[in-house]
Amino acid sequence: MNALWMPFTANRRFKSDPILFEEGHGMHYVLSDGRRILDSTAGLWCVNAGHGRDRITDAIADQARRLQYISTFQVGHPRAFEFAERLADLAPGDLDHVFFTNSGSESVDTALKMALAYHRALGQGGRTRLIGRERGYHGTGFGGISVGGIGAHRRPFGNLLSSVDHLPHTYNHAEQAFSRGEPAWGAHLADDLIRLIQLHDASTIAAVIVEPVAGSTGVLAPPVGYLKRLRDICDEHGILLIFDEVITAFGRLGHAFAAQRFGVQPDIVTCAKGLTNGAVPMGAVIAGRKVHEAIVQGPINNIEFSHGYTYSGHPLACAAGIATLDIYQEEGLFARCAALESYWADCVHSLKGHPVIRDIRTIGLLAAIELVPRPNGPGLRAYECMQRALASGLMVRSSGDQIVLSPPLIIEKEQINFICETLSEVFAGLD
Numbered sequence: 001m002n003a004l005w006m007p008f009t010a011n012r013r014f015k016s017d018p019i020l021f022e023e024g025h026g027m028h029y030v031l032s033d034g035r036r037i038l039d040s041t042a043g044l045w046c047v048n049a050g051h052g053r054d055r056i057t058d059a060i061a062d063q064a065r066r067l068q069y070i071s072t073f074q075v076g077h078p079r080a081f082e083f084a085e086r087l088a089d090l091a092p093g094d095l096d097h098v099f100f101t102n103s104g105s106e107s108v109d110t111a112l113k114m115a116l117a118y119h120r121a122l123g124q125g126g127r128t129r130l131i132g133r134e135r136g137y138h139g140t141g142f143g144g145i146s147v148g149g150i151g152a153h154r155r156p157f158g159n160l161l162s163s164v165d166h167l168p169h170t171y172n173h174a175e176q177a178f179s180r181g182e183p184a185w186g187a188h189l190a191d192d193l194i195r196l197i198q199l200h201d202a203s204t205i206a207a208v209i210v211e212p213v214a215g216s217t218g219v220l221a222p223p224v225g226y227l228k229r230l231r232d233i234c235d236e237h238g239i240l241l242i243f244d245e246v247i248t249a250f251g252r253l254g255h256a257f258a259a260q261r262f263g264v265q266p267d268i269v270t271c272a273k274g275l276t277n278g279a280v281p282m283g284a285v286i287a288g289r290k291v292h293e294a295i296v297q298g299p300i301n302n303i304e305f306s307h308g309y310t311y312s313g314h315p316l317a318c319a320a321g322i323a324t325l326d327i328y329q330e331e332g333l334f335a336r337c338a339a340l341e342s343y344w345a346d347c348v349h350s351l352k353g354h355p356v357i358r359d360i361r362t363i364g365l366l367a368a369i370e371l372v373p374r375p376n377g378p379g380l381r382a383y384e385c386m387q388r389a390l391a392s393g394l395m396v397r398s399s400g401d402q403i404v405l406s407p408p409l410i411i412e413k414e415q416i417n418f419i420c421e422t423l424s425e426v427f428a429g430l431d
Ligand SMILES: Cc1ncc(COP(=O)(O)O)c(C=O)c1O
Pocket: 102, 103, 104, 105, 106, 108, 137, 138, 139, 140, 211, 215, 216, 244, 245, 246, 247, 272, 273
């Protein structure tokens, strides 16, 4: 086991008691010892259409037989254009221009660079400041950790990007505990952007980036009116608004994009994960018309945006992505999520009352169950909970002292019941 240095993992702990997954079908994983495990995490928030979908497998295999690789620098292939058009059709408003990457982290860095290039193209090259938010997660590139707001992801890595500031996070236990959907309290926290504008001057600020629902930090839905307020302040001061929808896009909140659920139009959206149902690594940035038009101009021989990745628009990823969108559309999975939301919330909130639970938050097919930390070891209670759930046939994700749930959108009500019954037994057995 020694050769593999595992990401975001307590390597020595894992390797002392490893657990290996061999197969995935529908809602289930199969372990190397043959046990079936219900997946309430959609992989890592990505397998929205469930595991092992034949249609995606066939599309990848078919593409691999015809063309496995061509760059999209100065040349192209039909699947990349087709997939981009499908995404532009799905994205709200004038988000019409798709730039392919290989991950959420690359999407975030790409979006930040687009924002800087946009202002420079408009003659406002002084707008270089980027505003993120405390508790935000935007992947692991230097751009993403700079605007991100999770201390442990930033502290070991030095100075990061200069000219970054952060809005406060939107969570307040006293005001919002056991929330379903958007909490009523907290829209005023968006006004902190005005404080940052007064501090730095709008002429130095390029963009604000937020997750519409902060996922990795533990499912923090935006307070009612908060995103609209951010949008208004950005508009008033010529600042771009970027939604990082790496988790929230592709049905997780009952719509193609969270922007549609909350009725707020960003200037740029980032996505990944559910884009290909996790089958092939891929991310995308979808830019609004004004951003694209400002940058893509000048002499026709100009490379307008000096940015891209060897695997941007990879043929296998595009084939997987088109097949994924076909499944989402034909099976109506976004609407399915919306239809299940209140059943899901009722079921997860029924766990309230276990003494180890400090808070429960739900929105769409997302949930976080926050546990009271053990005095002798933060994070240990949730980790033990994850292990016990696994022993009972259920995969959950532990993050700090939280259990985070984000099942595939194909989940059935009996499977939701199984998740909650299993967790209830696990919580009852935890000291
Ligand atoms: C909101 C958000 N942005 C970016 C990322 C990074 O994505 P990746 O791990 O594909 O680089 C994640 C991953 O969870 C995410 O949740």
